[in-house]
Amino acid sequence: MVQEIGKVPFTLDSVFKCQCLECPVQSMSPCVIEAKEKLNEALKEAPLKREEVPGVYCAAGAATCGDLNPDQHCICAGCIVFSQYELDKGTPAGYFCQRGPAK
Numbered sequence: 001m002v003q004e005i006g007k008v009p010f011t012l013d014s015v016f017k018c019q020c021l022e023c024p025v026q027s028m029s030p031c032v033i034e035a036k037e038k039l040n041e042a043l044k045e046a047p048l049k050r051e052e053v054p055g056v057y058c059a060a061g062a063a064t065c066g067d068l069n070p071d072q073h074c075i076c077a078g079c080i081v082f083s084q085y086e087l088d089k090g091t092p093a094g095y096f097c098q099r100g101p102a103k
């Protein structure tokens, strides 16, 4: 089952392409670090649960972790999902963890 909120599918394929785990906006977040440690287990679930996957916010919507730092730089523009779905032409066009899914 694929959950679709915006135009990017919230799938394992998107998770594996996503760059959010490398992003400085969330790299210091204890909430994200905890979710990252459990990610292998979370990815076995179908459907994926957005609160267990710290990334693919362009598909899943804004982060459920409340301790991200949006003063840092969003690296979505370098992600293959971003170019694949032409997210630069949508709204929002980055910081999906803060602003919600790509539409």
Ligand code: SF4
Pocket: 014, 017, 018, 019, 020, 055, 056, 057, 058, 059, 075, 076, 077, 079, 080, 081, 082, 087, 096
């Ligand atoms: S565009 Fe951003 S939120 Fe979407 S998959 Fe890529 S890095 Fe993750």
Ligand code: SF4
Pocket: 019, 020, 023, 024, 025, 026, 055, 057, 058, 073, 074, 075, 076, 094, 095, 096, 097, 098
């Ligand atoms: S959506 Fe952008 S700002 Fe948010 S974690 Fe992913 S790459 Fe970083």
